[in-house]
Amino acid sequence: MSQEPHRVVIVGAGFGGLECALRLKGAPVEITLVDRRNHHLFQPLLYQVATASLATSEIAWPIRYLLRDRSDVTTLFANVNGVDAANKRVLLEDGDTLGYDTLVLATGVRHAYFGHDEWEPFAPGLKTLEDATTLRRRILVAFERAERESDPERRAALLTFVIIGAGPTGVELAGTIAELARDTLPPDFRNIDTHKTRVVLIEAGPRVLAGFPDDLSAYAQRSLEEVGVEVILNQPVTECSADGVVFGGKPLQARTLIWAAGVRASRAAEWLQAPHDRAGRLQVQPDLTVPDHPDIFAIGDTVSIADAKGNPVPGIAPAAKQQGRYVAAAIKARLAGQTTAPFRYSHAGSLAQIGKRKAVIDFGTIKLRGTIAWWIWGIAHIYFLIGLRNRLSVAISWLWIHARDQRAARLITQGSSKVAR
Amino acid sequence: MSQEPHRVVIVGAGFGGLECALRLKGAPVEITLVDRRNHHLFQPLLYQVATASLATSEIAWPIRYLLRDRSDVTTLFANVNGVDAANKRVLLEDGDTLGYDTLVLATGVRHAYFGHDEWEPFAPGLKTLEDATTLRRRILVAFERAERESDPERRAALLTFVIIGAGPTGVELAGTIAELARDTLPPDFRNIDTHKTRVVLIEAGPRVLAGFPDDLSAYAQRSLEEVGVEVILNQPVTECSADGVVFGGKPLQARTLIWAAGVRASRAAEWLQAPHDRAGRLQVQPDLTVPDHPDIFAIGDTVSIADAKGNPVPGIAPAAKQQGRYVAAAIKARLAGQTTAPFRYSHAGSLAQIGKRKAVIDFGTIKLRGTIAWWIWGIAHIYFLIGLRNRLSVAISWLWIHARDQRAARLITQGSSKVAR
Incomplete structure (x- = not known):
């Protein structure tokens, strides 16, 4: 009973990281959600802000606000610049560190100019x-x-x-x-x-x-x-x-x-010195853990994984959310001493607006x-x-x-x- | 019939400048409205943007959009940095100049730190x-x-x-x-x-x-x-x-x-080497023209003027709009060969929100x-x-x-x- 609660640190409050935090509700864990922005962004409509159709506040919300009712979640507005996997700590740019029992990397992608x-x-x-x-x-x-x-x-x-x-x-x-x-x-x-x-x-x-x-x-x-x-x-x-x-x-x-x-994955693979594809995306196990790091999950755009047919899972919001949901369930299962089936991506559909x-x-x-x-x-x-x-x-x-x-x-x-x- | 149209240049699309342009509708003039911003700002609610209550696009509008139906108005997105009153030209920062027959200065105020x-x-x-x-x-x-x-x-x-x-x-x-x-x-x-x-x-x-x-x-x-x-x-x-x-x-x-x-008037008084008060506000004639420059009007926060009781006209939106309206009427009257009565400020009321x-x-x-x-x-x-x-x-x-x-x-x-x- 006096056992320390299991500490989950989630890096990135995009679709995957946020979904994981939301789905961990009720689990016997203490969650820290770190993002270098104070807001979750609805990226699929970002082009409408760029073209003056929508205001910034119509497609972004303070992360804290989205999790205000979750006393088990601490939101941290900070830059992560490394992971000390041997000591199970996330390194913040300002010198602080965050200890974790389970780490979820949901750090997304940035533009890539193919060497230019x-x-x-x-x-x-x-x-x-x-x-x-x-x-x-x-x-x-x-x-x-x-x-x-x-x-x-x-x-x-x-x-x-x-x-x-x-x-x-x-x-x-x-x-x-x-x-x-x-x-x-x-x-x-x-x-x-x-x-x-x-x-x-x-x-x-x-x-x-x-x-x-x-x-x-x-x-x-x-x-x-x-x-x-x-x-x-x-x-x-x-x-x-x-x-x-x-x-x-x-x-x-x-x-x-x-x-x-083009895009390139964030530096998560560098932090862990873990295997990655040409775009820098972590190559993860079927349960979305990083090879040799069973306590580190990686999800969303920063990950390269194939669906049941061997096609790459696309870098879209529903895929990231499915992975966040899967990892939340996997963490709960582990804490209950159960095992989990491999992640399976289910493609709902693709949409694009043209004018x-x-x-x-x-x-x-x-x-x-x-x-x-x-x-x-x-x-x-x-x-x-x-x-x-x-x-x-x-x-x-x-x-x-x-x-x-x-x-x-x-x-x-x-x-x-x-x-x- | 082949006479050149009378050219009115308005500098500043705040409450005063915009109102003047709107009220000149139908007058036999060609208007150029210059502002260093592309938007008209509803300043009375600016504090609500600063305190995260409203989005920027809720209190600002593209100036061009507000005047889209007015083919007599050309909107210019440019910085003014002087007036050549002798040659009746407005000097733009990029080296261009704009000739005018009548000039309206509605350039507003900026912060003042009282020498600090x-x-x-x-x-x-x-x-x-x-x-x-x-x-x-x-x-x-x-x-x-x-x-x-x-x-x-x-x-x-x-x-x-x-x-x-x-x-x-x-x-x-x-x-x-x-x-x-x-x-x-x-x-x-x-x-x-x-x-x-x-x-x-x-x-x-x-x-x-x-x-x-x-x-x-x-x-x-x-x-x-x-x-x-x-x-x-x-x-x-x-x-x-x-x-x-x-x-x-x-x-x-x-x-x-x-x-x-505190605020300080924009540099309009400097441009004209005209009399001004300690806050840099132009001291204008009863008809809002600048002394010795009958073809230059100045309105709004950049002007110091008293009401009928001798009290200073406050630096608020309704005062600027009344002055803009007055100048539009004065320009029309002049072109019709008529004279105009002095500007009279009518104070509708003062409002402030407290929480x-x-x-x-x-x-x-x-x-x-x-x-x-x-x-x-x-x-x-x-x-x-x-x-x-x-x-x-x-x-x-x-x-x-x-x-x-x-x-x-x-x-x-x-x-x-x-x-x-």
């Missing part, structure tokens, strides 16, 4: 709220500068937006920027015709939305082209600079580049596209948003956009025109 | 959206750091918030921070008791809300003290530093200081306080918000706060714990 980190300042990616407000500023400032630019060539470069990578994020960004230019902005400007905006989506592979079936990819491409997006396939970008991009040996002048082409009133959905046997898919996409996303208020607020924002073609969050913050390069 | 500009990094003020998100971050990070601080003295300093200046902004900030600590945050933290937060409001003068009648000041002070704010009167602050403040010869350890004590369900209102003959005043305050502010969507969104945010004691916008952005000093 020097491209990052020119082609920022989209992973955090700050990334989203930075992109929003760059996109809006580009139109502002175009409005004042008299040189036609420079003006054209300001009105050219290049998105590198045609996965769901790239497709969603391209579609939304095209609509911003076509539907929202035209009445606001006097010197430029924002219909002339070029949105160029460049993909190294042979089709957009490579994770979807061929026919949905083709449909997505057609839909993007209908709203004016130029889709360029089979062309890896070979240079990003302040002037634009180079692909296929030719330069394209563009002042706004967005990187949606304002279209989406594609792949449920495996059922494939949907067009307006009906868009409604399901919207309802599913509103449903999964945490917190009644945000659901309502996002629903109102979307209705507003669709009824009036207006976007409420078109704010350039973090400085005046001075700041924008 | 070195205090600014320690005691930031609240004038822009960036100021508000910076303050929000500092306030939220202070609680986060207190949660992890084991030294009682340092923890107490982290949980001490000092607001310098007890005008409406200071009073509203103090009341809202006290409520954040008492009503919103307690269930979120494990190591600290946020009820023990000290909110100290320091005022150099003899009472809070000096612009209000004595009895409302006394009521506001009592109400603040009821929610736990320590009100200190007749004490000018003599030092601000990373450790806290000094007043009355004694230091008070505090990690979060907020400056609400969640209380306010004071001074309508001159009628004085209101308490819950009824708070309802009028809320309805008036929602009414004056531009744009149906924001009204709805703010109303929902407020209902949510009052029903659940939750604040949606509690996001620490612009960096992780690293960034916070």
Whole structure:
């Protein structure tokens, strides 16, 4: 009875880490949830903040708030920079350490520039709220500068937006920027015709939305082209600079580049000196523990694992949540002296929005596209948003956009025109 | 018929400048509205962004959007850094110039530290959206750091918030921070008791809300003290530093200081080498023109002018709007060859919120306080918000706060714990 409670430390409060903490409710454990942000982020809608459709507070919640009723959970706002597995301690950047009995690593991914980190300042990616407000500023400032630019060539470069990578994020960004230019902005400007905006989506592979079936990819491409997006396939970008991009040996002048082409796992594998794939993702056991570290679980995007058919489990929110749930159950089982079956991923479906009133959905046997898919996409996303208020607020924002073609969050913050390069 | 249209340049899209542009509708003029921000800001609610009650997009709108239907108005996102009155040109920072026939200066105010500009990094003020998100971050990070601080003295300093200046902004900030600590945050933290937060409001003068009648000041002070704010009167602050403040010869350890004590007019008087008062405000003629510059009007906070009784016109939104409206009418009259009567300020009333369900209102003959005043305050502010969507969104945010004691916008952005000093 006087035994010390079992200490679980969870690093990262994304979909996987948060789900694990939530599902450990009632277990005889003491939980510490560490994140370097104070908020949980609903990443699937981050592109809507970047394109001025939603406000930051509509897709993010203080982690403490989400766990306010859980006295067994301590939330820590801190940077982790290592794990001392021999002594079972998590090392924090400020010198503190946290002892654990079981550790759950849910540290996610960051952008990867495939050995070209020097491209990052020119082609920022989209992973955090700050990334989203930075992109929003760059996109809006580009139109502002175009409005004042008299040189036609420079003006054209300001009105050219290049998105590198045609996965769901790239497709969603391209579609939304095209609509911003076509539907929202035209009445606001006097010197430029924002219909002339070029949105160029460049993909190294042979089709957009490579994770979807061929026919949905083709449909997505057609839909993007209908709203004016130029889709360029089979062309890896070979240079990003302040002037634009180079692909296929030719330069394209563009002042706004967005990187949606690749990610790299966080440093969890480095911390543990554990086996990982080329993208830095930990190769875990079937029970999601790290090899030789039975007390360390790893989940979500920072992990490389295959489903029952041998296909890689995708880096999407439902997969991370399933893993968080599995680990919570595994910890409970262990403490009860039971064993657990290996993790099995169950794929519910893939969704991607393409512009304002279209989406594609792949449920495996059922494939949907067009307006009906868009409604399901919207309802599913509103449903999964945490917190009644945000659901309502996002629903109102979307209705507003669709009824009036207006976007409420078109704010350039973090400085005046001075700041924008 | 082939005459060039009369060119009006308005510098500043705050309440005065925007109102002037809106009221010039239909006049035979060509308007250019220049602002260094892309958004018009509803400053009276800025403290609610700083205290995590509202999102930035709920109180700000793209200037272009507000004037999208006005083909006679060109909106320019640019920094003005001078006026060449002899040649009738506005000088932009990037080297461009704008010719005018009539110029309207509505450039507002910034913080003033009374000769102690070195205090600014320690005691930031609240004038822009960036100021508000910076303050929000500092306030939220202070609680986060207190949660992890084991030294009682340092923890107490982290949980001490000092607001310098007890005008409406200071009073509203103090009341809202006290409520954040008492009503919103307690269930979120494990190591600290946020009820023990000290909110100290320091005022150099003899009472809070000096612009209000004595009895409302006394009521506001009592109400603040009821929610736990320590009100200190007749004490000018003599030092601000990373450790806290000094007043009355004694230091008070505090990690979060907020400056609400004074403002200084923008550089418009410098640009024109025109007469101004000690706070840098232009001394204008009864028709709001600048002496010796009949083609230059100046309005709003950047101007010093008296009402019919000889009292200074207050630096509030309704006063700026009345001046904007007056100048629009004056420009129209001049173009029609008519003269205009001098500007007359009509004071509708003064309002200030004190914490969640209380306010004071001074309508001159009628004085209101308490819950009824708070309802009028809320309805008036929602009414004056531009744009149906924001009204709805703010109303929902407020209902949510009052029903659940939750604040949606509690996001620490612009960096992780690293960034916070």
